Amino acid sequence: MENAPVGFQMFELVDKNDLGSFTFRATNIECGRQTGMDMKQFIGQSIREAMPDVLNMNVLHLYEEALISKKTVDLGVVEYGDKKVNLGHYKVEVYHIDNKHVGVIFNNITAQIEAETRLKKKIAEVEENAREMEEITYIASHDLQEPLTTIKSMTEWLRQRYEPDLDEQGKKGVNFVIQSVSRMKVLIMDLMDFSRIGQDVMPNEKIDIRELLEDMISDLASAEGMSEAKVTVGEMPTINGYRTGLRLLFQNLISNSLKFRADNIQPAINIESKETETHWQFSVKDNGIGIEKKYLKEIFSIFQRLHSRDEYEGTGIGLAHCRKVIELHEGKIWVESKVGKGSTFYFTIAKKRLR
Numbered sequence: 001m002e003n004a005p006v007g008f009q010m011f012e013l014v015d016k017n018d019l020g021s022f023t024f025r026a027t028n029i030e031c032g033r034q035t036g037m038d039m040k041q042f043i044g045q046s047i048r049e050a051m052p053d054v055l056n057m058n059v060l061h062l063y064e065e066a067l068i069s070k071k072t073v074d075l076g077v078v079e080y081g082d083k084k085v086n087l088g089h090y091k092v093e094v095y096h097i098d099n100k101h102v103g104v105i106f107n108n109i110t111a112q113i114e115a116e117t118r119l120k121k122k123i124a125e126v127e128e129n130a131r132e133m134e135e136i137t138y139i140a141s142h143d144l145q146e147p148l149t150t151i152k153s154m155t156e157w158l159r160q161r162y163e164p165d166l167d168e169q170g171k172k173g174v175n176f177v178i179q180s181v182s183r184m185k186v187l188i189m190d191l192m193d194f195s196r197i198g199q200d201v202m203p204n205e206k207i208d209i210r211e212l213l214e215d216m217i218s219d220l221a222s223a224e225g226m227s228e229a230k231v232t233v234g235e236m237p238t239i240n241g242y243r244t245g246l247r248l249l250f251q252n253l254i255s256n257s258l259k260f261r262a263d264n265i266q267p268a269i270n271i272e273s274k275e276t277e278t279h280w281q282f283s284v285k286d287n288g289i290g291i292e293k294k295y296l297k298e299i300f301s302i303f304q305r306l307h308s309r310d311e312y313e314g315t316g317i318g319l320a321h322c323r324k325v326i327e328l329h330e331g332k333i334w335v336e337s338k339v340g341k342g343s344t345f346y347f348t349i350a351k352k353r354l355r
């Protein structure tokens, strides 16, 4: 015990009717290191003599409990300090040695508690900053809508009014402005949706995932490529979650599977689920063009796209959206893929959430 990496003290209860008579009988080096006090000098003294403050702390009856019950009693975290002993948080356990002696094992966890407190403060700050950022994004995108609508309607008016006077170059130019403005409108709408997720308290609803998928697939019936696609859905659970968010997530993944389909093959999409101890795991697998290994992480960042707009329509927000929905569900999202073979997107949803 002398060189054990935990603080150790042994006490003897000299008078069983007087808890103050618990008397120091042994201690070790670590005990001195953790308390900043060489405890060996107290050997032979009772608690009443050596550390009278302890009498007011209501812990000696737990020493007695260990003695009587012959069990180890966990005192949890005890804050202690006096003129002799460093003030700090000690994690303490008392165990039974024989019918008169108990051993006390402790660790000074003050530094750990301080680090945890600092970390909690930092997390709160980061969360607050993220919330502010989202608010700014929302307000900025909302306010951008209005001038954009004016530009669009004024340009359309100009086209109607002056089209006969414009040469081919002029007509092309005006059409280009209208197309760009329409695209910017979609981008801003997406950005607004993105910043809105997680702003409100997330409703926690009971969701039959099979039903949600059937609904969504029938809504997608008119989407490009859907009529040719073969969509199969395995066993699906009923879970607790944020319905709008999850619907959007499946919709993004399925739309992407259709959009990034391989040439000359019937698109096949397979959706599966499985249960783990803590999470539900879902997968959406396609037989599309696949994704190069070096981009597998990047694609979940906002505005990250691997193709030009001429090749594939899109704003690069869809998967960032999915990631945000999954973060709200305290899960993870990732993809496995082979170029030319297809991609499988996986995501998990915590069964019990803290938020």
Ligand code: ADP
Pocket: 252, 256, 257, 260, 286, 288, 289, 290, 291, 299, 304, 305, 306, 307, 313, 314, 315, 316, 317, 318, 319, 320, 343
């Ligand atoms: P968008 O579809 O608007 O481009 P996303 O955030 O949904 O934006 O996707 C980001 C990028 O990830 C896409 O541009 C594409 O390059 C790649 N990607 C996403 N899903 C698939 C998929 N099923 N197959 C191949 N590539 C994909």
